[in-house]
Amino acid sequence: MPKANSLSELARHLGLSPTTVSRALAQHEAIAKKTRERVAKAALEMGYVPNRAAQALASGRSGFVGFLLPMRGRGLADPFLGEFVSALTEEFAAKQVELLLSAVPRNGSELLHLEHLVTSGRVDGIVLSRIELDDARVAMLREREVPFVAHGRIGADETGYSWLDTDGETAFAEAFALLYAQGHRRFGLLSLDEPLTFRHKREAGFTNAFTSQGDPDLSLRQVSCPRYDTEGRARAIAETLAGPDRPTAILAVSDGLALELMAAAQATGLRVPDDLSVIGFDNTPSAAHVTPGLTTFDARISDCATQLAEMLLARIAAPKSPHATRLLRPQLVLRHSHGAAPHCAA
Template identity: 55%
Template sequence: MPGRVTTLKELAAQLGLSITTVSRALAGHEQIALKTRQRVTEAARQAGYVPNTAARTLVSGRSGFVGMVLPIRGPNLVDSFLGEFVTGLGEGLVSHGSDLILAAAAQGQSELSVLRHVVESGRADGVVVTRIAEVDERLAYLRQRNFPFVAHGRLLDGDFAYHWLDTDGAHAFGEAFDMLYDLGHRHFGLVTISEPMTFRHLRQDGLAAAIARRGDPSVRLDVATAPRFDRGARIQAINRLLHATERPTAIVALFDELALTVMEEAARAGLAIPRDLSVIGFDNIAASAYAPPGLTTFDASIRQCAREIGEMLLTVIGNRPDAPLTRLVRPTLVSRASHGPAPTRQN
């Protein structure tokens, strides 16, 4: 990189042109003579010129960034979700030359305040919001502020007047029920979390709806609930399910991590999977393939979804559509060996 020219001014001086002309030439404006355009482009390439982002942002009002707030969890909580999501988002953005900015929330700092900072400081042209809560102040803020965003997930109240992409957990849980019902299961367990996330309801409602559709009064559903990050409570809740006088023959877990715990506890209780108990998860995390006997689950293809979210957001930023962009992605069943026919009753 010979003769480091960093600014438009230097480049202009070197070419004997005005800043304006150079700027326009690089932007490819038709009004600049073709010969000049070529000359400028070549000189810029030679000099390794890269426009200054801050200056461009300041004048144009567009930063070329998409923001996301990093959810910081407890110290030993790895987010198998995050790596995939970030990768996918990056893929979706790169084609349009956007980059991703990740702002972490410090301990004790609310996610909302970080989000506000990102928005108000003009760091980003739009943001992605994940894991929607039942009452989500982030969405409320963004909508009131009329700031471009795409949500990964939905609110419950049917108020869908914003752009979102979601995985159809309701459908998946219905599918799981139907499959298990057809295998003879009548007594079901659901392991869920107590945090007010909307996906919890959507999935549970999908299960309930499928049960209702079947119209079989002999179907029974027991629900075990525990806080998301309290491993002890989770194990307790699961064991209450496993050691009830009438034990479910099939357990559906809100997501794979819960399902894996169910399988561990079942093994500890001497139950063979799938002979004594069928287990079905959701997410298809890497460990699910390895945990014996292989967890049957649904693959939500997070990376692909994140990529689409990135593309949606760029559309929103560019076009400001007034009709909401929405997309419901149907997860695919990954059939492994953790489910099978209901055991013949003898209990």
């Protein structure tokens, strides 16, 4: 098959007008699906690489989607964020769409930055993460009818926008039941002080299960800490572990907190899990490489990113279609950081 060095050559080979071929390559809805597929197949076979600028003019789309990256501390050194962004980038690239990472300065307004990104016309849609209970970003994008998907849910409203989330509420109820069955009665819950919905969902799952047990011997020490303040996290962890009535089992809302908690506990002479059981959430790579290995919930980070990319592309292609919502069940990964309560150990 001859090589097509230009759009005109590809169009002549297919017996179509250059405008039709251009729109087909841009996945324009006005072009029949069979025609789009035929054009894409011929372009691949003939080695034709479309001109991105011309394609954008034909489709009215930029070929980019946006993701905000607040520079609050660890940036891409955050293992969760690193895996999430890598999977997003890979999935969009497979669909010939570029992921635009837009850094928000440490003291900058994420909402204002998002508004600028949207009004600039540089992106066709947005992937939102770190969703808050009352998230102004979600409200703004809904009002402007910008295609977007949210990794998480706002507090009381799960309709009128597309989202994907992992079921941390059920997961933390499951973690409580596991530890309670192993004899633990003094519990700790190490959380964050940001108004993030995932944190509240996980807290609610634990505290509802704790209260429903109706056991008068149960006690709970709940402590929150700042995510990006190293000294603040250290003080919160020390408070969680202080005193003779300290918890014998602690759930942390993220693996990062759980790993810091384990290190601090071991530094004071506590043995994990003989003296203290710890369970986290995310299943980041570090969870499998500490000693003992961290029992945690697999948040399916890459899977979430891949599905969110698919959802956003579908939303961009059909912005008036019904919103998609998905709640994924995280899998409990049993390692060695949890065990029987000290008084129940053999």
